C-alpha cells in the first residue's frame with residue numbers, strides 16, 4: 070500500500086495547525102477543522118498494522134534505515150459528568166462535543182462558535198474500558214509482543230480519568246479493569262513460560278526524583294544511558310518477574326499502597342506525580358533466515374542450527390501528573406520550587422513534542438527526567454499511543470483546550486519503530502548442545518537399526534541356506550529312492566527273466582516236448598523208478614555173484630577133500646576168488662553212488678513238488694532261507710525220501726563220499742549233507758560223525774563253485790546251533806568263511822557265507838574271535854556284491870554283532886567304541902538305514918539302536934549322520950517296538966540330547 074499517510078508531516082498538512090474554513094453548509098455554525106488525517110479505514114483501531122513510509126524519518130533518534138515509521142497515535146476520552154458537575158453545570162452545555170464516527174471533536178468557544186479537531190480515536194463518555202484498551206493500547210501491546218518498544222501515556226487535567234483509564238484494577242468488576250491490567254493479561258497470554266520472560270518495574274517520578282514503588286526504600290533511582298545505543302534504563306529499579314495476572318495485580322496493589330504512603334509522607338497528592346509502569350518482555354525467537362526451513366534442512370540432521378535471538382522489548386505505561394500544572398506554573402507566575410519541579414518534566418515533554426512536531430533541529434530531551442525516560446517514546450523507536458483525557462465541564466474549557474492542543478501536537482510526532490534483537494549466545498550453546506545430543510542419539514539409533522538389519526539379513530540368509538540344504542537333501546533322497554526303486558525293479562525283472570529261463574531249461578531237461586510242472590515231477594519219479602530198477606538189478610547180480618562165490622567155495626572144499634594134486638587148480642580158483650572180491654567191492658561202490666544219486670534225485674523231486682505246491686519262489690536253496698520250515702515239514706509228515714535213503718545208506722557212508730575222488734560223487738554227497746543239515750534233528754548226528762570237519766575241509770579246498778556254495782549252505786545251517794557255532798570257531802571256520810567271503814563271486818555263495826557269519830555274530834562268546842579272524846571285515850566286505858539277499862544277511866550279522874556288543878557293554882564286559890564303527894561299518898549302516906527292502910531296513914534299524922545304547926559311540930554316530938536316522942526311526946519306523954527303543958535310546962543319551970537341542974530337533 071502506498072498510503073504512507075500516517076504522518077502529519079505530509080506536504081498538504083505540514084506546518085502549524087491551521088483552522089480550516091467551515092463547510093459551506095448553512096446549518097453548520099462557525100467551525101473549523103484543526104487538523105486533518107487520511108481516511109480512518111487506513112488506521113482502524115485494533116488492526117493498526119505497521120506500514121512503511123517512503124519518506125525518511127524526521128526524528129532525531131530514529132535514523133536507521135531498518136525501522137518502520139509510526140506516528141504517535143492520539144485518542145481523546147471524555148469523562149462523563151460527575152455528580153458535582155451535574156449539579157454545577159446543569160444549565161450549561163458540555164464544552165466539548167464528540168463526533169466519533171468522523172473522528173472529530175468540537176470544542177465550543179461559546180454558544181455559536183466552536184472549533185473542530187480530528188484525532189485518531191474519540192472515546193465518548195460511554196466508551197467501555199475494554200474498548201478503550203482495544204483502541205488505544207492493544208496495538209501497542211501487540212507491537213511489544215513483536216519486539217518493538219511501546220508506550221501508552223495518559224495526559225490530561227487532574228480528575229479527568231487518567232488513572233481510571235490506565236490504572237484501575239477492577240478487582241470487584243473485571244469490566245472496569247484499566248489498560249495496565251489488560252496489557253499484562255494480553256502479554257502473559259502470548260508469551261511462552263519456557264522461553265520468555267516478563268518482568269515489571271513500577272516507579273513514581275516526583276520532583277525530578279524517581280522512586281521505586283515496589284521498594285519504597287529505593288527512592289532515588291538514576292537513569293542510565295547507554296553511550297553507544299542511547300538506550301535508557303533504570304538499573305536501580307526493582308524488576309520483578311511476573312508469573313501470572315494475580316501476581317501482577319498484587320504488585321500493582323503494593324505499588325499503589327506505596328504511592329499513597331509516599332505521597333502522604335511528602336504531603337502531596339498523586340496528581341502531582343507521574344506513575345510509570347515498565348513491563349520488560351524478553352522473548353526467544355528464530356532469526357528470520359532460519360524461520361523458513363528449506364527442503365534440505367528438513368531432511369538433514371546436520372542443518373545449521375537456528376540462530377537464537379532474544380527480542381527485548383519494553384512497554385511503558387505512564388499515568389502523567391495533571392496537565393493543569395503546566396499552565397498554572399506558567400500563567401499564574403508561580404515560581405515556587407515545587408511547582409517548578411513538578412512541572413518541569415511535563416513542560417519539558419510539551420517542549421519536546423513541539424520540537425518534534427515542528428521538525429525542529431533541537432529536541433530538548435535532556436531537560437527533564439521524564440523526557441529522558443520517554444526519549445524512546447516520542448521521536449524514538451517505540452510505538453506510542455497517547456490518550457488524552459478531558460472532562461465535559463465548561464468551567465475547565467481553557468484547560469481542556471490546551472490539553473487538546475497537546476494531543477494535536479503529539480499527533481505530528483513520528484517515531485521510527487525498530488526491533489531490538491540480540492544474539493543469545495548462552496541459548497545458542499544450549500541449543501547446539503541439545504542438537505548435538507539429538508544427533509548422537511539419532512546416530513546411535515541408526516547404528517542399532519543398521520546392526521539389527523545386518524542380523525536380520527544374516528538370519529534370513531541362514532534360513533534360506535538351510536532351506537536350500539533341506540530341499541537339496543530331500544531331492545537327493547528322492548533321487549536315491551527313485552534310483553533304488555529302478556534298480557530293484559530291474560533286478561526283479563532280471564530275476565523273473567532268469568527264473569523264466571531256468572524253468573524253460575528245466576522243462577527241456579526233464580521233458581522232451583511237454584513242459585509243465587506236473588510233467589517235470591513225473592519225469593523225476595520215472596527217473597527214480599528207473600534207478601530203482603537198476604539198483605534191483607545190481608542187487609540181483611550181486612546175489613548171483615554171491616551164489617557163484619559160494620558155489621566155487623564148495624567146489625574148492627570138495628577139491629581139497631578129494632586130492633592133493635589139485636594145487637594149480639586151487640591157485641586158479643584163488644585168483645578167480647580175488648577177482649570176484651574186487652568186482653564185488655567195485656559193485657558195492659557203484660551201488661553207493663547210485664544210491665546217493667537216487668537220494669539227491671529224490672530230494673530234488675521232493676523240492677520241486679514242494680515249490681510247485683507253494684507256487685512261490687523257485688530258489689534252489691530256499692531250504693537255507695527257512696530251514697526250520699523244512700524241519701517242520703519233515704516232522705509233521707511221514708519220513709521224507711531223503712531221510713529214508715539217508716537211513717538206508719548210512720551217514721558214515723555219505724560222509725565218506727565227501728572225500729570221494731569223483732567230483733560228481735562229492736557234489737552229490739555235499740548236497741545230501743547240506744539237505745540233511747537243514748533239519749535240526751540231523752545236525753547233531755552230522756557233527757558227531759565228523760561232518761562239520763569234512764565240510765570245513767571241503768570249503769578249504771574250494772576247487773568247485775557249486776561245492777563251495779553247498780558247503781557254505783550246510784555250514785550256515787549247522788551254525789544255527791550254538792554248540793556248533795563254537796565248534797566252527799574252534800575248527801578255524803571263521804577264517805575259512807572269511808577267505809571264501811573275499812574271493813567268492815557268486816551271489817548265492819556269498820549269501821550262504823554271510824548267513825553263516827551272521828549266525829556266528831549272534832554268539833556272545835565269539836565276538837573277539839570274529840574280529841581277530843577277519844569275520845567282521847569279511848561280513849562288511851560282502852556288501853560289494855549288492856545282492857539284496859546278501860545285504861540282508863550282512864545287515865542281520867551287523868545287528869546281531871551290535872546286540873552282543875551292547876549287551877557286553879551293559880554288563881561291563883567291554884568298553885570303548887564299537888568294533889563296527891572302528892572297522893568302518895557306520896557309513897554303510899547309515900546309508901542303508903532306510904533301505905527299501907524291509908528285512909535290510911529292520912536289521913539296520915535294530916543295529917543303530919544297539920549302537921546308540923553305548924554312549925561312547927554317540928559322537929561317531931552324530932558325525933556319521935546316524936542321529937538323523939535314529940530320529941527318523943523314533944518317528945517313522947513301522948514297528949512299534951523298534952520305534953520306542955529308538956526313542957528311549959535317544960532320551961537316555963546326554964550327547965544325543967545335546968546335539969538335538971543344538972540342531973533344534975524336536976523329539
Ligand code: ADP
Pocket residue numbers: 147148149151194225226227228229230231232233234340391458
Ligand atoms: P485523574 O487520574 O485524571 O486525576 P481519576 O482517574 O482519578 O482522574 O478520575 C477522577 C474521578 O472521575 C474518579 O472518581 C473516577 O472514578 C471518575 N472517572 C474518571 N473517568 C471516568 C469515566 N470514564 N467514567 C466514569 N467515571 C470516571
Ligand code: MG
Pocket residue numbers: 228231232233339340388
Ligand atoms: Mg490520577
